[in-house]
Amino acid sequence: MKLCVVGTGYVGLVAGTCFAEVGHDVICCDIDEQKIAGLRKGKLPIYEPGLDELVLRNVENGRLQFTTDLKEGVADAEVCIIAVGTPSAADGSADLSAVFAVGREIAKAADGYRVVVTKSTVPVGTCDKLIEIFKEHCEHDVDLASNPEFLREGVAVQDFLVPDRVIIGSYSEKALDTLTELYKPVCKENQPILRMTPRAAETAKYAANAMLATKISFMNDLANLCEKIDVDVEMIREGISYDHRIGPHFLYAGAGYGGSCFPKDIKALVQVGHQYDYNLRIVEAVELVNVEQKKRLFQKLTKHVGDVKGKNIAVWGLAFKPETDDMREAPSIPLIHSIVEAGGTVQVHDPVAFETAKPLLPKEGVTYVDEPYAALEGADALVVVTEWKVFRQADLEKVKSLLKQAVIVDGRNIYSPQQLKDMGFVYDGIGRSA
Numbered sequence: 001m002k003l004c005v006v007g008t009g010y011v012g013l014v015a016g017t018c019f020a021e022v023g024h025d026v027i028c029c030d031i032d033e034q035k036i037a038g039l040r041k042g043k044l045p046i047y048e049p050g051l052d053e054l055v056l057r058n059v060e061n062g063r064l065q066f067t068t069d070l071k072e073g074v075a076d077a078e079v080c081i082i083a084v085g086t087p088s089a090a091d092g093s094a095d096l097s098a099v100f101a102v103g104r105e106i107a108k109a110a111d112g113y114r115v116v117v118t119k120s121t122v123p124v125g126t127c128d129k130l131i132e133i134f135k136e137h138c139e140h141d142v143d144l145a146s147n148p149e150f151l152r153e154g155v156a157v158q159d160f161l162v163p164d165r166v167i168i169g170s171y172s173e174k175a176l177d178t179l180t181e182l183y184k185p186v187c188k189e190n191q192p193i194l195r196m197t198p199r200a201a202e203t204a205k206y207a208a209n210a211m212l213a214t215k216i217s218f219m220n221d222l223a224n225l226c227e228k229i230d231v232d233v234e235m236i237r238e239g240i241s242y243d244h245r246i247g248p249h250f251l252y253a254g255a256g257y258g259g260s261c262f263p264k265d266i267k268a269l270v271q272v273g274h275q276y277d278y279n280l281r282i283v284e285a286v287e288l289v290n291v292e293q294k295k296r297l298f299q300k301l302t303k304h305v306g307d308v309k310g311k312n313i314a315v316w317g318l319a320f321k322p323e324t325d326d327m328r329e330a331p332s333i334p335l336i337h338s339i340v341e342a343g344g345t346v347q348v349h350d351p352v353a354f355e356t357a358k359p360l361l362p363k364e365g366v367t368y369v370d371e372p373y374a375a376l377e378g379a380d381a382l383v384v385v386t387e388w389k390v391f392r393q394a395d396l397e398k399v400k401s402l403l404k405q406a407v408i409v410d411g412r413n414i415y416s417p418q419q420l421k422d423m424g425f426v427y428d429g430i431g432r433s434a
């Protein structure tokens with residue numbers, strides 16, 4: 001099948017490449033000329049494990065191309081996939097300007113029947129609006145569909161090639177049949193391809209993210225209580241995770257959720273509620289807990305080292321989670337700004353996120369260190385923000401010998417409180433007791 005994927009970011013590039021990998025002919029299109037020029041030379045704009053090999057292989061075998069010319073992409077495509085960003089607008093709702101701009105462009109470029117699919121995360125009613133846009137700008141018969149994406153950064157290739165399920169929403173049976181064919185080689189292990197209306201598909205994506213974010217904020221809320229009642233939140237996690245109705249996943253207390261999806265999607269869902277005159281009280285609370293949770297690391301740091309003015313703090317991990325360079329809404333951002341604004345300096349190490357982090361962090365007061373242990377030298381404390389494997393497996397004796405004060409604030413609960421206490425550290429995790 002011939003495809004055009006518009007928007008070559010974390011979702012579009014992974015989707016386009018994986019569709020090529022399973023045998024489709026794909027043109028990936030983006031307005032960012034630098035991105036496309038880099039991709040044509042085999043340079044990926046993002047860090048995503050395993051993606052570079054797949055891009056190279058499929059470019060070489062001729063199934064994957066890159067262009068800035070949307071018309072060229074749409075010319076032969078049977079399916080056009082919109083995968084552009086939908087960031088938060090000022091009021092928290094999803095900014096759909098890129099989705100609608102691309103919709104209009106595809107509408108004008110299409111010279112016959114196409115299935116036009118929104119893979120971007122968009123609020124209920126967006127497909128209906130795109131149908132109107134196509135009526136206005138396209139002379140041809142075109143079917144619109146919603147196909148939300150559920151991949152996780154860091155394991156995006158695997159998630160795309162072996163999805164838990166695929167959701168396709170359209171009013172057209174023909175479009176649903178086309179999308180079922182498109183996904184057959186991806187769903188070869190009998191993963192369900194769920195057909196529904198576009199409005200249900202759009203809402204299912206927000207519901208999934210809201211449920212996942214709820215689990216995180218729930219555990220963070222409990223962790224904060226645990227600190228007051230001398231209970232280790234890890235015991236609570238274990239205690240509830242064997243209950244089949246709850247399950248073991250996404251029950252980790254930490255520094256608050258970040259990334260390009262949860263924060264903006266939670267806000268957008270709340271706005272959808274307001275638009276339909278309904279207060280999603282649980283979802284609002286999830287957001288509130290998360291905003292407060294992101295302040296915890298700095299609060300814990302000052303509890304142990306006092307005023308950070310003139311102090312040097314080591315930070316391990318910048319990206320919002322391991323195995324990605326995505327810095328959007330990462331808890332490291334408010335932490336580092338708080339330290340620098342209070343007169344401290346920071347030595348940071350992250351395996352891949354320096355380039356994406358630099359524009360979001362203070363211009364002065366932050367030193368980027370290529371090696372994790374070098375970031376500890378002479379520091380008054382270590383704050384662990386991202387649970388990269390290299391930090392989990394750290395030589396803690398070495399950590400202690402390099403730090404000026406043996407203080408660790410563990411925003412991801414990757415160390416044993418008892419072990420660190422026995423080693424002479426002042427250790428503070430999230431909801432831990434020792």
Ligand SMILES: NC(=O)c1ccc[n+]([C@@H]2O[C@H](COP(=O)([O-])OP(=O)(O)OC[C@H]3O[C@@H](n4cnc5c(N)ncnc54)[C@H](O)[C@@H]3O)[C@@H](O)[C@H]2O)c1
Pocket residue numbers: 006007008009010011012029030031032035083084085086098101102119120121122149150151152153260261
């Ligand atoms: N990142 C994730 O983990 C993830 C997972 C599931 C769903 N989503 C959703 O997928 C969508 C895309 O997310 P992302 O993380 O890939 O975003 P991104 O910012 O990484 O990529 C978006 C791309 O779209 C391009 N673009 C913007 N306007 C364009 C236009 N008019 N024409 C062509 N290209 C244009 C940008 O240059 C950029 O390369 C969002 O709605 C997001 O919520 C993201």
